[in-house]
Amino acid sequence: xxxxxxVICALVLIVAIIGIYFVDKSNEExxxxxxxxxxxxxxxxxxKTGLVEGVGLMETVNNCTSCHSAKLLTxxxxxxxxxxxxxxxxxxxxxxxxxxxxxxxxxxxxxKNYPPExxxxxxILDETDWYxxx
Amino acid sequence: MASLIGADIVNGSLMPASxxxxxxxxxxxxxxxxxxxxMVVLNNKPWNIEAKAHLLNDTVTPNKFMFIRNNGLxxxxxxxxxxxxTIDGESVEGEKTYTLNDLKxxxxxxxxxxxxxxxxxxxxxxxxxxxxxxxxIGAVSCANWTGVRLGDVLRDAGIKKDAVYIGYHAVDEHxxxxxxxxxxxxxxxxxxxxxxxxxxAFKMNGEDIPLVHGYPLRLVAGGWPASASGxxxxxxxxxxxxxxxxxxxxxxxxxxxxxxxxxxxxxxxxMCIIMSMPVKSLITYPKSGAVIKAGKTLTIGGHAWAGELxxxxxxxxxxxxxxxxxxxxxxxxxxxxxxxxSAAIPLSKTGYYEIWAKAIDSxxxxxxxxxxxxxxxxxxxxxxxxxxxxxx
Numbered sequence: 001x002x003x004x005x006x007v008i009c010a011l012v013l014i015v016a017i018i019g020i021y022f023v024d025k026s027n028e029e030x031x032x033x034x035x036x037x038x039x040x041x042x043x044x045x046x047x048k049t050g051l052v053e054g055v056g057l058m059e060t061v062n063n064c065t066s067c068h069s070a071k072l073l074t075x076x077x078x079x080x081x082x083x084x085x086x087x088x089x090x091x092x093x094x095x096x097x098x099x100x101x102x103x104x105x106x107x108x109x110x111x112k113n114y115p116p117e118x119x120x121x122x123x124i125l126d127e128t129d130w131y132x133x134x
Numbered sequence: 135m136a137s138l139i140g141a142d143i144v145n146g147s148l149m150p151a152s153x154x155x156x157x158x159x160x161x162x163x164x165x166x167x168x169x170x171x172x173m174v175v176l177n178n179k180p181w182n183i184e185a186k187a188h189l190l191n192d193t194v195t196p197n198k199f200m201f202i203r204n205n206g207l208x209x210x211x212x213x214x215x216x217x218x219x220t221i222d223g224e225s226v227e228g229e230k231t232y233t234l235n236d237l238k239x240x241x242x243x244x245x246x247x248x249x250x251x252x253x254x255x256x257x258x259x260x261x262x263x264x265x266x267x268x269x270x271i272g273a274v275s276c277a278n279w280t281g282v283r284l285g286d287v288l289r290d291a292g293i294k295k296d297a298v299y300i301g302y303h304a305v306d307e308h309x310x311x312x313x314x315x316x317x318x319x320x321x322x323x324x325x326x327x328x329x330x331x332x333x334x335a336f337k338m339n340g341e342d343i344p345l346v347h348g349y350p351l352r353l354v355a356g357g358w359p360a361s362a363s364g365x366x367x368x369x370x371x372x373x374x375x376x377x378x379x380x381x382x383x384x385x386x387x388x389x390x391x392x393x394x395x396x397x398x399x400x401x402x403x404x405m406c407i408i409m410s411m412p413v414k415s416l417i418t419y420p421k422s423g424a425v426i427k428a429g430k431t432l433t434i435g436g437h438a439w440a441g442e443l444x445x446x447x448x449x450x451x452x453x454x455x456x457x458x459x460x461x462x463x464x465x466x467x468x469x470x471x472x473x474x475x476s477a478a479i480p481l482s483k484t485g486y487y488e489i490w491a492k493a494i495d496s497x498x499x500x501x502x503x504x505x506x507x508x509x510x511x512x513x514x515x516x517x518x519x520x521x522x523x524x525x526x
Binding site: 067068069071072075076077078079082085086089093094095096116117118119120121122123125127128129130131132133 | 175176177178179180259260261262263265266267268308309310312315380384420421422423424425426432488503504505517520521522524
């Protein structure tokens with residue numbers, strides 16, 4: 001009798017797990033279908049996000065890439081103050097959570113690896129893709 | 135969904151509602167949005183993709199070369215047969231709704247070529263850098279938009295005397311997926327809303343608007359920052375004050391009311407909303423990097439536009455602005471359409487050249503050769519475009 005009950009319970013559990021799996025799936029967006037690898041780093045770059053290796057990398061990945069892609073980080077160059085103001089704007093308008101102790105780590109990581117460059121009032125044209133025009 | 139895939143889904147009615155067809159699981163944005171492979175992906179969540187100068191050579195921009203600027207997550211599963219546009223707000227006589235069919239059958243349809251340029255086009259050049267997608271020069275397009283005049287619909291609904299602004303609302307999803315938040319809800323003052331060329335559009339270049347560009351209904355307000363041209367629009371609010379939706383306030387689509395030194399901190403209260411975009415031009419032919427034989431004449435071509443105004447003159451220089459020579463410049467097909475220019479340039483000496491183009495609008499405003507006034511979010515960079523040429 002007990003064995004029968006255990007089998008029933010196990011079946012119910014399996015069905016519930018399958019059910020939860022499908023319910024979760026239905027909320028996913030199509031872009032997340034691709035299987036994400038582990039947090040591998042190659043040549044100093046975090047493969048999954050393209051962010052460079054450094055102190056604070058994983059805190060940045062975990063807090064800054066769930067709503068938008070890491071491309072919004074890697075294409076920007078800001079000072080510490082600039083990154084803090086981006087975080088404040090996202091907290092005020094974009095539902096970014098309180099980063100707690102991680103904020104300093106993240107801001108230092110971003111300001112060190114993605115700092116502003118002085119480009120002056122107009123950069124030189126750096127044409128490298130020459131071709132013959134017929 | 136069919137419009138995104140470009141075909142009806144056979145047996146689609148049997149597909150579970152939660153299932154995304156394989157075609158939509160495609161992570162390749164070029165296939166997903168029908169874009170040319172040479173387009174540049176700046177961001178994949180949200181999607182932001184720009185063109186390069188030479189890709190924009192067409193008189194009318196085809197979808198494959200049209201930039202994408204998304205603020206949130208694209209809507210999915212749109213049912214255009216049940217699409218309803220609601221006109222509401224403090225300054226409408228009474229709330230009124232229209233189906234897509236109502237719009238198409240009750241009002242006269244119009245087609246205009248309308249220039250849409252992202253307010254942040256050219257942001258990548260600012261120094262110190264500005265936060266946001268680092269657009270270079272390719273966040274601009276001029277397509278044929280077909281729809282009904284927003285003004286006709288608003289007048290049908292009834293506008294109160296105290297109306298000053300309209301704001302759009304749409305069905306895209308906030309990046310945080312918080313249903314109480316809108317990714318973007320901007321608008322324009324009443325005089326812009328009531329212009330003949332301001333459309334509620336349902337066709338782009340003669341076909342249903344591609345999903346990523348606003349299917350099934352898009353507000354199109356040419357000549358203004360393209361963020362004023364809301365995609366996937368299902369509600370227009372007629373306001374008795376400046377619209378206060380998402381990305382209307384703070385530093386969004388605003389620049390300092392008075393000029394500031396590069397890198398200055400500017401309080402929100404000292405920022406003014408961007409209205410018409412400034413005069414600008416692009417050399418779309420040839421692609422930068424052309425090597426030509428000595429003695430040949432170089433033909434250049436491109437487009438120029440000036441927000442609400444018309445471009446009066448287009449000049450080129452081969453000596454870094456020491457001298458300027460007039461190009462042929464065509465009149466716009468209609469107000470707010472970009473204009474086309476061309477010139478045949480004799481290049482006698484061998485060596486390295488830069489061809490610079492400068493547009494001048496009907497009020498005498500010219501493009502600057504260096505970056506215009508710095509602003510915290512890096513908007514309105516209308517500095518002259520240039521290409522590199524070698525004569526051998």
